[in-house]
C-alpha cells in the first residue's frame with residue numbers, strides 16, 4: 001500500500017481563550033487511503049469541524065495544533081504558508097456546509113470554480129470549468145449563473161465542482177448536505193459517492209447524522225469530547241456498536257433524512273461535556289447507561305473491539 005492520503009498521529013487542537021486552553025481535539029489517530037471514505041460523526045461541539053479544518057490549517061488564529069497531520073506523508077503542522085497555499089485545493093480541498101454563504105453572491109459560479117484552477121495553473125480554464133460542472137450533473141452553461149439563480153442543491157454541486165477543480169486526492173466535506181431537503185440531500189450524497197468511486201479519491205465526511213455517513217462512507221469514526229471513541233466499517237459499527245455512545249447515536253438516527261436527525265439524539269440524556277471542564281474518567285460516563293464504578297476514574301483509550309474495530313470502552317463487546 002502506498003503513502004496514505006491523510007494520516008493523523010496523536011493530533012491535538014487547543015483553542016487559546018480568555019478562560020484558558022480549550023482542548024477541542026485530544027489525540028486523534030486516523031488514516032485515509034486513496035479511494036477510501038471515512039465518516040466522522042458526533043454531536044455538536046465534539047470537535048469534528050476543528051479536526052477537519054486542521055487538515056488544511058484552516059483554523060482560527062487562536063488554535064494551537066499538535067501531533068502529526070500528514071498529507072501525502074508531509075506534516076501539515078510544519079508547512080510554511082507558501083507550501084500550505086500550494087497544497088490547498090491541489091492535494092486536498094473542503095466542501096463546506098451552506099453553499100450560499102461559502103459562494104460569493106456577486107460573482108458568476110464559473111468564475112469561482114475557475115479561481116483555484118488559475119491560481120494553480122492547471123490548464124485551459126473555461127473548458128475545465130465546463131467539464132467540472134458536467135461532472136457534478138450541471139450543464140456547462142450554468143457557469144454563467146450567479147449563486148442566487150441556483151437552487152440549494154445546485155449550489156452545493158458547484159461547491160463540489162470547485163473542490164474537484166485541481167484534482168485533489170482528498171475531499172473533506174463538512175456537513176455537505178445539512179442545509180438541504182431530504183430528496184436533494186440524497187442526490188448530493190449519491191453524487192459524492194459516485195465521484196469518489198470514479199476519481200478514486202479519498203473522502204473525509206463530517207456529519208452529526210450517522211445515517212448520512214453510513215450511506216456514503218465505508219468506515220465510520222465516532223467522536224466524543226475531542227476523541228475518537230469508536231472506529232470500524234460502517235455497516236458493522238451500525239449493526240453492532242461497541243461503544244455505548246455509538247449505540248445511542250445509532251438508535252437516534254434510524255433513517256436517512258429523518259427530520260429528527262437534526263435534533264439532539266433521542267434516548268441520550270444530558271449534554272456533551274464542556275471541553276474546558278471534562279469529567280474525570282471516561283468523558284461519556286455521566287451520560288452512559290452502562291456506566292460502572294470504574295468508568296468515573298478510568299480514562300479508557302481506544303482498544304481492539306473485534307475485527308478491524310476499535311472502541312474506547314471498558315465493556316467487553318459480545319462476539
Ligand SMILES: Nc1ncnc2c1ncn2[C@@H]1O[C@H](COP(=O)(O)OP(=O)(O)OP(=O)(O)O)[C@@H](O)[C@H]1O
Nearest residue numbers: 015022024043044045046047048049050051060275
Ligand atoms: N475559535 C474558537 N475559539 C475557542 N473555542 C472554539 C473555537 N472554535 C470552536 N471552539 C470550541 O471547540 C469545541 C469543538 O468545536 P467544533 O466546532 O470543532 O465542534 P463540532 O463537532 O464541529 O460542532 P458543530 O457540529 O456544532 O460544528 C467546542 O467546544 C467549541 O466551542
